[in-house]
Amino acid sequence: xxxxxxxxxxxxxxxxxxxxxxxxxxxxxxxxxxxxxxxxxxxxxxxxxxxxxxxxxxxxxxxxxxxxxxxxxxxxxxxxxxxxxxxxxxxxxxxxxxxxxxxxxxxxxxxxxxxxxxxxxxxxxxxxxxxxxxxxxxxxxxxxxxxxxxxxxxxxxxxxxxxxxxxxxxxxxxxxxxxxxxxxxxxxxxxxxxxxxxxxxxxxxxxxxxxxxx
Numbered sequence: 001x002x003x004x005x006x007x008x009x010x011x012x013x014x015x016x017x018x019x020x021x022x023x024x025x026x027x028x029x030x031x032x033x034x035x036x037x038x039x040x041x042x043x044x045x046x047x048x049x050x051x052x053x054x055x056x057x058x059x060x061x062x063x064x065x066x067x068x069x070x071x072x073x074x075x076x077x078x079x080x081x082x083x084x085x086x087x088x089x090x091x092x093x094x095x096x097x098x099x100x101x102x103x104x105x106x107x108x109x110x111x112x113x114x115x116x117x118x119x120x121x122x123x124x125x126x127x128x129x130x131x132x133x134x135x136x137x138x139x140x141x142x143x144x145x146x147x148x149x150x151x152x153x154x155x156x157x158x159x160x161x162x163x164x165x166x167x168x169x170x171x172x173x174x175x176x177x178x179x180x181x182x183x184x185x186x187x188x189x190x191x192x193x194x195x196x197x198x199x200x201x202x203x204x205x206x207x208x209x210x211x212x213x214x
Contacts, residue, residue: 039069042101044092044115046108046131048077057107057130072099078110082179089114096125106148107131109180112139116146133184153185155192163196171199175211178204 043061047054058073065071074095076088092115096104106116108131116127122144129141129148136142136150162169174189176182182204190200205211 040099040101041065041069041071042096042099042104043071043073044104044106044111045073045075046106046110047079048075051079053131054107061105069102072101076110076114078114079177079179085110085114089119093119096120101125103128105130109133109184112136112141113180116143120145133181134188135184153188155189156196159193159196159198162198169198171201173201173203175203175205178206 041061043058045054045058049055054075062071072095074092076085076092078085078088081088089111092111102125104120104125104127106112106127106129112129112132116129117139120127121140125145127143127146127148129136129146131151132139132141132148133151134153136148141148162172172193174186176186183202186200186202186204190202193200
């Protein structure tokens with residue numbers, strides 16, 4: 001499923017970059033080193049290196065953008081250090097203001113919540129978000145300078161299969177990391193499950209030890 005999401009992301013990302021004018025209309029042979037130097041792409045990631053989903057996005061970015069712009073990455077590391085999210089957003093903001101990228105790619109909810117919404121709503125610099133879970137309503141997207149794609153889990157399909165396997169199922173539990181992504185996902189599962197007659201209890205974990213103890 002991750003591979004399918006990644007391929008979809010790559011295709012959609014090319015479209016978005018074209019929309020923002022990141023690709024030159026001239027042929028590849030006409031691109032000079034000077035023109036490439038003027039293109040700068042900043043990737044602001046909500047999480048940390050070696051986080052599998054984020055690593056997949058990073059791999060897709062490099063596959064599409066290498067040779068078309070200079071790529072710089074900033075990791076907010078908000079899964080391991082959620083208390084530092086606002087400070088990391090300020091550091092990312094400072095990087096944007098000093099490095100002056102042509103476009104900012106922001107993955108997952110925390111980059112949207114702590115960076116885009118408070119500092120760059122309807123700003124001049126274009127932002128592309130991805131990996132935002134279930135809904136963008138709370139962020140008010142799209143802005144005049146912001147577009148992107150959501151990550152939506154096939155919850156209804158999963159519940160349909162569960163009911164086929166366990167037709168008498170009435171209660172279940174959603175285990176997730178204690179953070180924006182986990183909370184949004186489990187709350188969505190809880191609401192849809194209620195409509196299907198299944199009562200879900202949410203349990204949020206701080207670390208792997210919490211999962212192992214559950």
